[in-house]
Amino acid sequence: MRQTLALLFPLFLIASVCSAQQKLPPPAWAKMPQEAESARRAFSPQLRSELAQIREAAMQDDYAYEELEHITDSIGPRTQGSAQADAAVYYVADELRKLGLDVHLQPVPVRQFLRGKDAAELVEYPGQVAGAKQKIVLTALYGNAPTPEGGLTGDVVVVHSFDQLKALGRKKVAGKIVLFEVRFDSRQAMAGHSGDAYEDAVEYRDMGAQAAADAGAIACLVRSAGDGAYRLPHTGWSTDANIPAAALAAEDADLIARLAEKGAVKIHLSLPTRVGPEIQSYNVIADLKGSEHPEQVVIVSGHLDSWDLGTGAIDDGAGVVVAMETAELIHKLNLHPKRTIRVIAWMNEEAGATGAATYAKEQAGEVTNHYAAVESDEGAEHPLGFKAKISAAGQHELSPVQDALRSIGANLIQLVPDSPATDIEPLADKGVPAFAVWQDALKYFTYHHTPADTLDKVVPEELRENAACIAVLGYALANMEGPLAK
Numbered sequence: 001m002r003q004t005l006a007l008l009f010p011l012f013l014i015a016s017v018c019s020a021q022q023k024l025p026p027p028a029w030a031k032m033p034q035e036a037e038s039a040r041r042a043f044s045p046q047l048r049s050e051l052a053q054i055r056e057a058a059m060q061d062d063y064a065y066e067e068l069e070h071i072t073d074s075i076g077p078r079t080q081g082s083a084q085a086d087a088a089v090y091y092v093a094d095e096l097r098k099l100g101l102d103v104h105l106q107p108v109p110v111r112q113f114l115r116g117k118d119a120a121e122l123v124e125y126p127g128q129v130a131g132a133k134q135k136i137v138l139t140a141l142y143g144n145a146p147t148p149e150g151g152l153t154g155d156v157v158v159v160h161s162f163d164q165l166k167a168l169g170r171k172k173v174a175g176k177i178v179l180f181e182v183r184f185d186s187r188q189a190m191a192g193h194s195g196d197a198y199e200d201a202v203e204y205r206d207m208g209a210q211a212a213a214d215a216g217a218i219a220c221l222v223r224s225a226g227d228g229a230y231r232l233p234h235t236g237w238s239t240d241a242n243i244p245a246a247a248l249a250a251e252d253a254d255l256i257a258r259l260a261e262k263g264a265v266k267i268h269l270s271l272p273t274r275v276g277p278e279i280q281s282y283n284v285i286a287d288l289k290g291s292e293h294p295e296q297v298v299i300v301s302g303h304l305d306s307w308d309l310g311t312g313a314i315d316d317g318a319g320v321v322v323a324m325e326t327a328e329l330i331h332k333l334n335l336h337p338k339r340t341i342r343v344i345a346w347m348n349e350e351a352g353a354t355g356a357a358t359y360a361k362e363q364a365g366e367v368t369n370h371y372a373a374v375e376s377d378e379g380a381e382h383p384l385g386f387k388a389k390i391s392a393a394g395q396h397e398l399s400p401v402q403d404a405l406r407s408i409g410a411n412l413i414q415l416v417p418d419s420p421a422t423d424i425e426p427l428a429d430k431g432v433p434a435f436a437v438w439q440d441a442l443k444y445f446t447y448h449h450t451p452a453d454t455l456d457k458v459v460p461e462e463l464r465e466n467a468a469c470i471a472v473l474g475y476a477l478a479n480m481e482g483p484l485a486k
């Protein structure tokens with residue numbers, strides 16, 4: 001008896017442990033991933049299959065690339081108020097009319113950028129050999145006050161931050177030419193944070209001239225806000241500080257900084273480039289009317305204006321053509337958005353965003369009918385997904401969009417505190433859910449605002465991925481059951 005009990009006891013133990021285990025719920029880490037209830041309500045099986053259709057069609061479609069080819073190779077640079085910008089406006093409007101969209105041109109005030117022959121050379125520097133001068137590669141910025149007839153010569157003061165300029169004080173800066181030698185952080189860019197790297201560098205291009213003028217400088221130079229490569233100067237907007245302002249190729253900023261460590265450097269600047277009087281240009285606004293709620297609007301957009309040095313392929317012809325392709329794909333697949341999809345080609349993003357301001361002003365009474373606004377303005381490299389100024393609840397609702405884009409590796413949604421793009425900022429500020437296509441942008445700031453922003457920088461396969469992203473998201477937002485959760 002005693003022996004039997006002793007034999008049976010371990011069996012009891014095993015049986016009781018087993019039954020206890022069967023009653024326990026599975027551990028949390030072993031749960032199947034589950035979609036939020038809100039996403040299930042918002043996306044019908046039919047809508048999900050339409051999103052997959054749009055993605056597949058986009059990955060076979062050359063529409064965006066062909067449009068981009070025309071806008072860049074045939075029309076070319078499109079600075080606001082130029083004949084080419086106007087030609088691009090009429091071209092895009094006509095192309096969208098061909099797709100059956102209801103198109104109108106919204107007048108936008110712009111100031112032309114009148115580029116002259118910008119030039120500079122070092123006329124005195126440490127170690128200078130007899131008769132030698134050093135050519136400096138630069139480009140005037142929008143906001144430049146032209147140099148007087150015959151140019152302007154002055155000593156260069158090199159600083160690495162606004163604080164350093166302030167610390168030098170007026171006494172050491174007045175009557176001189178300030179060079180802000182601040183590097184764009186390429187390592188940050190290569191790690192996928194090119195936007196952050198740009199933000200840190202671009203404040204010197206934006207506000208450097210003002211800070212220099214406040215300290216009594218006679219001109220302001222900045223190291224280009226972008227990767228230092230191929231000795232390309234990057235132009236761009238600068239606040240109107242009433243002194244000449246230009247960006248140097250990174251190599252030239254390095255050269256001056258090296259020489260200035262050894263002694264005095266004198267530069268001669270000839271910057272005839274200036275900003276013209278205000279004239280009229282246009283936003284292109286094209287509606288693909290919603291079948292159920294035509295008054296409710298989802299914007300897909302890019303900006304049509306570009307700088308003058310290149311042909312504006314990556315900034316931002318690519319954004320415009322992928323927004324156009326959204327309409328083309330829906331047309332081709334014979335789909336019908338419930339809400340209106342509004343394709344916008346914005347004007348003058350680069351020199352004051354007056355197109356965005358005009359639209360926001362005219363639509364002030366219609367803001368609540370804007371269900372979402374999407375923009376693409378960081379080139380056409382491989383998209384990772386979207387940056388979005390939306391609520392966490394809204395993000396949960398959009399998991400079917402992430403699912404639809406997973407196969408092309410564009411399934412991330414990163415929430416951001418501020419508008420993820422410039423032209424949709426006035427709408428984002430009023431609470432309209434705002435999205436930007438999020439490209440990896442590994443090379444974007446190498447070519448951005450330079451003569452090398454040309455069609456060859458756009459990889460057709462990557463442009464197709466971008467078109468898939470904006471079309472899938474735009475169509476999803478226009479066809480979800482209700483508005484995105486706020």
Ligand SMILES: [Zn+2]
Nearest residue numbers: 315316349377
């Ligand atoms: Zn842009």
